[in-house]
Amino acid sequence: MLESLLTGTRKLSLWLTWAGGTLIVLSAFLVTLEIILRKIFNVSLGGADEISGYAFGVATAFALSFALFERAHIRVDALMGVIPHKLHPLVNLLGLALLIGFALVVVTMVWSMVGDTIEHGSRSITPMRVPLAIPQIPWLIGWILFVATGMLLGLVAVKRLFAGDHAGVQDLIGVKSIDEQIKDESV
Numbered sequence: 001m002l003e004s005l006l007t008g009t010r011k012l013s014l015w016l017t018w019a020g021g022t023l024i025v026l027s028a029f030l031v032t033l034e035i036i037l038r039k040i041f042n043v044s045l046g047g048a049d050e051i052s053g054y055a056f057g058v059a060t061a062f063a064l065s066f067a068l069f070e071r072a073h074i075r076v077d078a079l080m081g082v083i084p085h086k087l088h089p090l091v092n093l094l095g096l097a098l099l100i101g102f103a104l105v106v107v108t109m110v111w112s113m114v115g116d117t118i119e120h121g122s123r124s125i126t127p128m129r130v131p132l133a134i135p136q137i138p139w140l141i142g143w144i145l146f147v148a149t150g151m152l153l154g155l156v157a158v159k160r161l162f163a164g165d166h167a168g169v170q171d172l173i174g175v176k177s178i179d180e181q182i183k184d185e186s187v
Contacts, residue, residue: 002156009149013065016142020059027052047128054135061142064103065149073099077175089161089169093154096173100150107143114140 027048034048067073075095083091116122117132124130153173160168176184 002152002159006152006156009065009145009152010069013069013145013149016062016145017066020062020142023055023059027055047126047130050124050126050128050130054130058135058138058142061139061146064142064146068146068149068153071174071176075175080175086166088174089157089166092169092173092175093157093161096150096154096157100147100154103143103147103150107140107147110136110140110143 030045030048031052034045037043037045080088080091114133114136117136122132124132157169157173160166160172
């Protein structure tokens with residue numbers, strides 16, 4: 001059951017990553033249009049920078065979970081060479097727990113911020129006067145999915161560890177080997 005939930009979560013995170021990437025591309029077109037209109041017609045759409053900032057924040061939060069599946073988050077693994085190989089799964093679990101613990105703190109803070117934004121009807125202090133809940137809610141959703149994904153990955157990794165599947169734990173949450181990185185580059 002956990003494995004099928006993991007597969008579904010991976011698909012959702014991939015979909016959200018594509019949605020976030022689409023937001024970034026649309027933002028790039030909007031900024032390009034803004035620049036062209038300013039240079040040629042001396043006219044501004046107004047708010048292109050604000051919208052692209054919101055899009056970047058949401059896209060980043062949406063991509064966090066997929067990066068976790070891809071083991072693409074930056075890690076300092078200099079000590080892995082001196083730690084006994086049998087301890088690697090435990091070190092990887094500790095690293096995942098610390099990452100998700102930090103993300104849980106972020107989610108708690110963002111949850112409170114979004115609540116305040118909704119309660120007070122906060123708007124941006126720009127001419128667009130965007131209700132801040134509009135970009136903040138998807139941003140919060142991305143962070144919540146990141147925490148949920150991390151917890152799910154942790155549960156599956158612990159299950160695999162107890163089953164004696166150290167390679168499965170490595171494939172799930174371990175640092176990518178050079179060969180894996182090269183293979184990913186060639187795809």
